Amino acid sequence: MGAKIADLQVYGYRARHRVPYSNGRYTYDSTEIIVCKVIADDGLSGIGWTHGDSIVIDSMLKIRPWLIGLDPYRMEMIWDVMYQPKLLGRRGLETRAISAIDIALWDMMGKSCGKSVWQLLGGYRESVPAYIAGGYYEEGKSLSDLQDEMVANKAKNARCLKMKIGKVSIAEDLERIDAVLDAIGKDCSLMVDANNAYNRIDAMKMGKELDKRGIYWFEEPLIPDDIEGLALLSGKIDTPLAVGENEYTKWGFKQLIDSGAVSIINADAQVLGGITEWKKVADYAQASNVLIAPHGDQDIHSQLVGSISNGLIVEYYDSNLNSLLKAFSNHIMISTDGTIPMPEGIEGLGVEFDSELLEEFRFYPEK
Ligand SMILES: [Mg+2]
Numbered sequence: 001m002g003a004k005i006a007d008l009q010v011y012g013y014r015a016r017h018r019v020p021y022s023n024g025r026y027t028y029d030s031t032e033i034i035v036c037k038v039i040a041d042d043g044l045s046g047i048g049w050t051h052g053d054s055i056v057i058d059s060m061l062k063i064r065p066w067l068i069g070l071d072p073y074r075m076e077m078i079w080d081v082m083y084q085p086k087l088l089g090r091r092g093l094e095t096r097a098i099s100a101i102d103i104a105l106w107d108m109m110g111k112s113c114g115k116s117v118w119q120l121l122g123g124y125r126e127s128v129p130a131y132i133a134g135g136y137y138e139e140g141k142s143l144s145d146l147q148d149e150m151v152a153n154k155a156k157n158a159r160c161l162k163m164k165i166g167k168v169s170i171a172e173d174l175e176r177i178d179a180v181l182d183a184i185g186k187d188c189s190l191m192v193d194a195n196n197a198y199n200r201i202d203a204m205k206m207g208k209e210l211d212k213r214g215i216y217w218f219e220e221p222l223i224p225d226d227i228e229g230l231a232l233l234s235g236k237i238d239t240p241l242a243v244g245e246n247e248y249t250k251w252g253f254k255q256l257i258d259s260g261a262v263s264i265i266n267a268d269a270q271v272l273g274g275i276t277e278w279k280k281v282a283d284y285a286q287a288s289n290v291l292i293a294p295h296g297d298q299d300i301h302s303q304l305v306g307s308i309s310n311g312l313i314v315e316y317y318d319s320n321l322n323s324l325l326k327a328f329s330n331h332i333m334i335s336t337d338g339t340i341p342m343p344e345g346i347e348g349l350g351v352e353f354d355s356e357l358l359e360e361f362r363f364y365p366e367k
Contacts, residue, residue: 003040008064011035012364015323021136024166024197038104046108048100050270059097075276091248102274110348121307127339128305130316135163147183159338160189166197193219200229207237217242230261245295253281266295286310302340327357
């Protein structure tokens, strides 16, 4: 008899930000990470994590009894057990719960056979380019503060940087963009991310301005549901669009990719349905000649991007932006050539949480 799932433990952690920061549409005064640990009856375990709140926790608790007694290495079967549209919802935060559990199963699979997830998925290349995300809005943050931040990020070996736009007028954002371009120099590319902030008219105006400046990509110009608007926009500007951090499951991505609106998708395994589903999205994208540049966590996505042939670049968050990242024991760094090397000698995701360090941030289970 093989191993069986004996338990699913769930933890919620929240870190308050020193000062709230905003992107084009949302303001954050804290960061939450929901962690799950799948434990098998042979003693092995795997961890997965995602961002979210009590909806994610409640969804995990709802799924937990469905998992007990199942073979943890049958992810394809378990995914179908978890995906119950009428009971759990087809998209959104509930799908993030499925995502984190599926990620934990892949971590456990790696641990059980002594291979990294990068190896399990096919190990396509040995390093992946990375960019650093930043350039948020903050009360009192001046243009020179923004420049200093971006230059400091560049100094962490990034050859590509991202900043937020969409919260202020187009004229004001262009001032910010020009200030950053000036500061980071020609040997570093810049992406901009509007986080769904624009209507079609302003997205077009901004897109034409970005064309003049050679911006690497224009991320989430519109609401995720306006796929037709994205297709119209991409037909009229040269700057590539990148979307997908708010898209879910292979079915959502199939629609997005089939629309021809985007050539880069920000498929996030912690959001869209886990590693099992991410691989399907990546393969469908490969067949459609679309590149993958995941949104979010570098600990997970550097291995995933490195495993496929159509991986473009990995998003990198500095722990200055998210203090919970300090509790990861596997700190990934960007090498001097601007890439993240694939991990050697690790099993699964190779990430262990420092539960002592995390204890002060725990909000679930309640203390
Ligand atoms: Mg984004």
